[in-house]
Amino acid sequence: MDETVIKLDNVTVRFRIPHEKIPTFREYAIRWIKRRGVTFSHFNALDDVSFSIKKGQTVGIIGSNGAGKSTLLKVISRVIRPTEGRVFLKGRIAPLLELGAGFDYEMTGRENIFLNGAVLGFSKKNMADQIEQIVDFSGIKEFIDAPVRTYSSGMVARLGFAIATHIQPEVLIIDEILSVGDAEFQQKSTARILNYHKNGSTILIVSHNAPSIKQLCDHAIWLEHGSIKMQGDANEVVDHYSAYLHS
Amino acid sequence: MLEYDSANRPPPVIDEFIQLIRYRDLIVLLVENILKNRYKRSVLGIFWMLLNPLLQTIVLTIAFGTMFKSSLPNYAVYILSGLLAWNFITQTAQYAMSTMAYGGGLLNRIYIPRATYIVAATGNGLINLVISISSLVIIIIFLGHPITWTWLFLPVSIGILTIFVLGFALLLSTAAVFFTDTVDIYQVFIQALFFLTPIMYPPSIFPAELHQLLLLNPFITLIDIFREPIYANQIPDAALIIKATLFSLITLLTGWIVFTKRADQLAYRL
Numbered sequence A: 001m002d003e004t005v006i007k008l009d010n011v012t013v014r015f016r017i018p019h020e021k022i023p024t025f026r027e028y029a030i031r032w033i034k035r036r037g038v039t040f041s042h043f044n045a046l047d048d049v050s051f052s053i054k055k056g057q058t059v060g061i062i063g064s065n066g067a068g069k070s071t072l073l074k075v076i077s078r079v080i081r082p083t084e085g086r087v088f089l090k091g092r093i094a095p096l097l098e099l100g101a102g103f104d105y106e107m108t109g110r111e112n113i114f115l116n117g118a119v120l121g122f123s124k125k126n127m128a129d130q131i132e133q134i135v136d137f138s139g140i141k142e143f144i145d146a147p148v149r150t151y152s153s154g155m156v157a158r159l160g161f162a163i164a165t166h167i168q169p170e171v172l173i174i175d176e177i178l179s180v181g182d183a184e185f186q187q188k189s190t191a192r193i194l195n196y197h198k199n200g201s202t203i204l205i206v207s208h209n210a211p212s213i214k215q216l217c218d219h220a221i222w223l224e225h226g227s228i229k230m231q232g233d234a235n236e237v238v239d240h241y242s243a244y245l246h247s
Numbered sequence B: 001m002l003e004y005d006s007a008n009r010p011p012p013v014i015d016e017f018i019q020l021i022r023y024r025d026l027i028v029l030l031v032e033n034i035l036k037n038r039y040k041r042s043v044l045g046i047f048w049m050l051l052n053p054l055l056q057t058i059v060l061t062i063a064f065g066t067m068f069k070s071s072l073p074n075y076a077v078y079i080l081s082g083l084l085a086w087n088f089i090t091q092t093a094q095y096a097m098s099t100m101a102y103g104g105g106l107l108n109r110i111y112i113p114r115a116t117y118i119v120a121a122t123g124n125g126l127i128n129l130v131i132s133i134s135s136l137v138i139i140i141i142f143l144g145h146p147i148t149w150t151w152l153f154l155p156v157s158i159g160i161l162t163i164f165v166l167g168f169a170l171l172l173s174t175a176a177v178f179f180t181d182t183v184d185i186y187q188v189f190i191q192a193l194f195f196l197t198p199i200m201y202p203p204s205i206f207p208a209e210l211h212q213l214l215l216l217n218p219f220i221t222l223i224d225i226f227r228e229p230i231y232a233n234q235i236p237d238a239a240l241i242i243k244a245t246l247f248s249l250i251t252l253l254t255g256w257i258v259f260t261k262r263a264d265q266l267a268y269r270l
């Protein structure tokens, strides 16, 4: 049971921020003629971050706005490659970064189940087999054949969550999505997350809600300016973070 | 069990290919959705697609038809067959580029193979080409132009064109992510190239001394390989086929290498 499922070694994610104008061919040509290069400044959204997470852990990630929490989840979900360092991950991952990312709002809920399923790497056959269950969980029923643009944001969240989590993943990655949607969605999705956790999934969760981190997580990582400020027992880290916020 | 190790994966040129195959259902679905969305918008959807090249042809035939009456009999067939190949290349590249530059937003929100949209755009362009060949057939029947067994060569021509288009789209899409004015420059460039490519006129209007120079325009080979079986009712000669194939393969290879080498940076830039 002591198996490492997520491991980051000295991970840095560096964005290049061009000075002055947006890059165009024209701009380049002018600068090339004037023998002046385009200048950039660099910004480390993650700066030399290392940690490892074992199978079955529930880890909360906290930190101020812009601390690098979303970037951390993206680098783990392969959306961006680390500029330096190494990311290692074992098992199938369900990334819940933005619910409904990849939805086509002109298409129906049913069509979007197939589309979003494919975006998440599921085969068409798998989606066809699972569609009834997904519709059931989403609670959208009679609206499932209406275009998604007619849905409320809560309905979009429910459908997105239902698609991404219809099969238990080894690793579940959640970026503040539990704060969207209605109370019923929050309850239902939390229940499913806890159930997957009970059955051995590893969970990584970003939330602004300190009490919910304490309630859901056994471990926490506190990020500030792209670096880890503190990690360890969830209660302890959250308490330190709260004290820091109020000081 | 699935494993991801950022420090230990196949080289991007191979990795991207493996991932595209893994996500093939997504590509098929995206192509289907582009078509569905287009035809849902208007009842006339599919007719528009057939009508558009027909109208283009009629206008150009009225404007220039008499000028080339002797050198190009059944001018409409000449023009439309050239236009279809031209549109396939240029519209697909433009569509791929725009989805990358403006709509590639999904690429920095969730992992999908970076070339997904470009391959889907090419698939969509290919379907459009096949559909618009039916408007060509209508004109051909109307004008009584012969349809012969040389049409059997068309799948080969279309295959070669597709290889080129994919490579061309990969190159331009990479540029479009890094330079925001790529689309504008491309449009100017393509417009100029259109007039330098014998689509509305026969190659013979250029003086003989310029013919060698004209051959520097590789689009001519690509147009010819598609047009000859239809308009001239002959299989393109071996030299032409080899030239077009080599040129297309080199473009695809270059495009693939350039794109996959930069693919990791795309999510940073979009």
Ligand SMILES: Nc1ncnc2c1ncn2[C@@H]1O[C@H](COP(=O)(O)OP(=O)(O)O)[C@@H](O)[C@H]1O
Pocket: A015, A016, A017, A043, A045, A063, A064, A065, A066, A067, A068, A069, A070, A071, A072, B267, B268, B269
């Ligand atoms: N594509 C990008 N280009 C430049 N800077 C970025 C990009 N994405 C994120 N950043 C910057 O990285 C920092 C961390 O962002 P993020 O991980 O979203 O923070 P958090 O989720 O903790 O609020 C922010 O300052 C943000 O502006």
Ligand SMILES: [Mg+2]
Pocket: A069, A070, A071
């Ligand atoms: Mg965030």
